[in-house]
Amino acid sequence: MGDVPAVLLRDPDPLQAGRHGKHAMKHLCVLALALAAPLPAVAEALFVSCDNGRRCARAPCPSRDVVLLPSGKRYALTAPRLEDVSPADLRRLEQGHGLYEGTIVLGGIVEDGPPVRIVARRVVRAATAREAALCRRKASR
Secondary structure, three states: OOOOOHHHHOOOOHHHHHHHHHHHHHHHHHHHHHHHOOOOOOOOEEEEEEEOOOOOOOOOOOOEEEEEEOOOOEEOOOOOEOOOOOHHHHHHHHHOOHHHHOOEEEEEEEEOOOOOEEEEEEEEEEOOHHHHHHHHOOOOO
């Protein structure tokens, strides 16, 4: 046993072991609280969907853009996904041309990609004239 350092052969000091145990318990409690806390909510993005003028002979056809409100940031050739929209809101969207003219403000999430994924969760309200005009502004390419 001549090769083993003397420090490793000693019995640990019970006071030192207790102190390390308290620190470990403290860290464990902090970790448990962090895991139990609810995740922060993802902020809802507001946007309009616009016809971009593109026409195709077959599907899928990227004929829509999404414009974020109020910034005006445009996601070209991207249509919002509608699978999380309630049946009542889907009926409202089907009654008019709001998904092509930017006249309906949608709320949902924007996941910057690649690829970018925009999911509408609800119809928020009718768009203002200024918001709808963002659809007519040409995308900078």
